[in-house]
Amino acid sequence: MNPRASIWLKTVYARTWVRTKSIYGEPLWVAVNVGFPFFTSLALSLLYSSAGLKSGIGFAFLGGVMVSFWGNVLWSMASQFNWDKQQGLFELYITSPAPISAILIGMSLGGILGTAPSAVTLAIIGWVLFAPPANPLWPLVAVTFALTLASLYAMGMALSSLYLVYGREADSVNEALHEPVSFLSGVYFPASLAFPAALQAIALVIPLAVGMDALQRTLFNLNASGVADLSLVYRDILLLAIMGTTLLFAASKALKILEEKGRRAGTIAVRLR
Amino acid sequence: MSYVRSLLASIRVGWARDFGWTNPILGFSLKTIAPIASTMTALTILYIGFRNGVSITPEKFPYQLGFIIIGATLYAHISAYSWVPTLAIAEGKWTFVFPQVYVSTRSSPPYLAGRCLASFASSTVTSIASLAVAVVISLLLFGVTIPLVVTPLSVVLFGFALVVNIFASMGLGFLLGAYAVFASKFEWALPTYVSGILMVFSEALFPVTSLPHPFSDIGNVLPFTEFIRASRAVLLDGSVGSYFYYLGLSFVGGIILLSLGLLAFKYSERRARRLGVLDRKVV
Numbered sequence: 001m002n003p004r005a006s007i008w009l010k011t012v013y014a015r016t017w018v019r020t021k022s023i024y025g026e027p028l029w030v031a032v033n034v035g036f037p038f039f040t041s042l043a044l045s046l047l048y049s050s051a052g053l054k055s056g057i058g059f060a061f062l063g064g065v066m067v068s069f070w071g072n073v074l075w076s077m078a079s080q081f082n083w084d085k086q087q088g089l090f091e092l093y094i095t096s097p098a099p100i101s102a103i104l105i106g107m108s109l110g111g112i113l114g115t116a117p118s119a120v121t122l123a124i125i126g127w128v129l130f131a132p133p134a135n136p137l138w139p140l141v142a143v144t145f146a147l148t149l150a151s152l153y154a155m156g157m158a159l160s161s162l163y164l165v166y167g168r169e170a171d172s173v174n175e176a177l178h179e180p181v182s183f184l185s186g187v188y189f190p191a192s193l194a195f196p197a198a199l200q201a202i203a204l205v206i207p208l209a210v211g212m213d214a215l216q217r218t219l220f221n222l223n224a225s226g227v228a229d230l231s232l233v234y235r236d237i238l239l240l241a242i243m244g245t246t247l248l249f250a251a252s253k254a255l256k257i258l259e260e261k262g263r264r265a266g267t268i269a270v271r272l273r
Numbered sequence: 274m275s276y277v278r279s280l281l282a283s284i285r286v287g288w289a290r291d292f293g294w295t296n297p298i299l300g301f302s303l304k305t306i307a308p309i310a311s312t313m314t315a316l317t318i319l320y321i322g323f324r325n326g327v328s329i330t331p332e333k334f335p336y337q338l339g340f341i342i343i344g345a346t347l348y349a350h351i352s353a354y355s356w357v358p359t360l361a362i363a364e365g366k367w368t369f370v371f372p373q374v375y376v377s378t379r380s381s382p383p384y385l386a387g388r389c390l391a392s393f394a395s396s397t398v399t400s401i402a403s404l405a406v407a408v409v410i411s412l413l414l415f416g417v418t419i420p421l422v423v424t425p426l427s428v429v430l431f432g433f434a435l436v437v438n439i440f441a442s443m444g445l446g447f448l449l450g451a452y453a454v455f456a457s458k459f460e461w462a463l464p465t466y467v468s469g470i471l472m473v474f475s476e477a478l479f480p481v482t483s484l485p486h487p488f489s490d491i492g493n494v495l496p497f498t499e500f501i502r503a504s505r506a507v508l509l510d511g512s513v514g515s516y517f518y519y520l521g522l523s524f525v526g527g528i529i530l531l532s533l534g535l536l537a538f539k540y541s542e543r544r545a546r547r548l549g550v551l552d553r554k555v556v
């Protein structure tokens with residue numbers, strides 16, 4: 001095998017293993033991670049019930065599942081390099097022959113594997129407690145879910161390169177991004193039933209919004225006819241594929257540029273700014 | 274007097290921590306966006322329920338929106354500053370600030386109270402701003418004017434309710450801080466759980482009476498529930514009598530919670546000193 005490809009794959013494996021081990025080696029993480037999405041989903045489910053729309057409970061729990069991944073993208077992908085800088089780990093990354101892109105891919109895979117147990121637990125709890133009505137088209141659900149995660153984590157990689165130039169403001173930006181993006185993406189409700197067309201069009205630039213729309217359409221009936229509008233699902237799948245590829249490419253380019261700039265300016269490993 | 278100086282110094286530290294990295298306008302704007310968005314999420318769900326469900330009549334809908342706007346913004350306010358002591362301890366252990374505070378003359382309770390008050394001040398501004406913005410967005414998005422009672426009297430009474438709620442939130446903060454003194458991993462997990470539980474039990478989004486017994490009783494005795502009820506009484510119903518009734522309950526509950534919190538914190542601080550974990554970072 002090409003030595004560069006070999007080192008790239010080994011780096012991906014190593015970073016995936018470390019992140020996965022950190023979760024599975026401490027099962028309490030599952031209980032910790034499931035807490036806030038569970039109570040948010042529960043509160044919003046009870047809000048759906050009190051508003052006389054029990055069929056909406058599924059949206060609340062699907063939202064909880066996806067918010068687990070979105071939180072992981074923001075806090076464990078986007079700002080991870082910033083934390084690594086604080087702990088002196090980032091200096092080791094850039095002085096080692098390990099490619100940064102491989103470290104990010106490994107972090108993404110490990111993040112997905114690590115978040116999966118809490119997301120699955122939440123889905124099971126929601127199903128056991130409320131048994132929300134669903135009409136899933138499983139093959140499309142699987143494709144949509146995979147593409148949503150791919151483009152979300154690609155966005156996390158792009159953000160991580162951006163956060164590399166930031167200091168303490170990364171945490172505040174994360175806190176400011178989490179809820180508005182969840183709202184605009186219609187994480188806990190179908191945006192197509194609530195937002196005007198212009199707002200829906202704006203939201204289509206967010207991978208989470210496109211993924212949520214497709215997941216809601218493939219898991220639940222959004223039409224009065226009870227049949228999912230597959231043309232919109234295919235549109236979303238195409239959009240997700242384009243977004244994922246573009247963001248991956250953008251993340252790789254941005255990382256190279258910022259890494260080069262940081263090395264020249266001598267600021268790449270500066271801890272507090 | 275020196276306690277007051279410690280408190281004031283800690284408030285300044287809290288402000289510097291929250292806004293020192295940027296200018297105050299950008300800092301406040303970033304802190305306001307999240308509560309607006311979470312309030313709008315709850316409002317949108319109610320709107321979808323109104324359009325597609327069977328429970329809400331058009332006459333009731335504006336009132337229901339007001340019910341949720343007040344509840345959701347105040348919930349965000351409570352959860353924003355009640356976990357500040359946990360943050361101050363956990364972050365302080367990493368940055369060596371907390372052990373320094375502990376060995377100083379006035380020790381940690383005034384420091385944590387000061388950090389809480391700094392967060393209370395910023396959270397009050399962001400909560401009121403998010404309430405105002407959510408009202409405007411509701412008008413633009415749903416075409417509904419929310420029947421809020423905004424008079425000099427209601428504004429003053431609402432401000433007084435915010436101040437009374439400090440006791441309960443600070444009490445909760447000290448209780449969580451008592452745990453954070455020992456924790457060196459997952460220290461943010463308990464506040465996250467408590468914050469989530471409050472979303473369900475504090476009547477932020479729906480009446481706790483809709484919860485099954487005995488869960489509804491738990492919600493009814495929380496000072497946070499009474500605080501949110503008092504705020505709704507004055508801002509939505511215009512009922513001053515109900516306001517004082519609920520605020521009285523919130524005050525009594527807050528004093529009890531603060532006393533428990535301080536006792537728990539002092540006990541855990543003494544025990545942590547004996548066990549040598551006050552500056553422990555990693556298990």
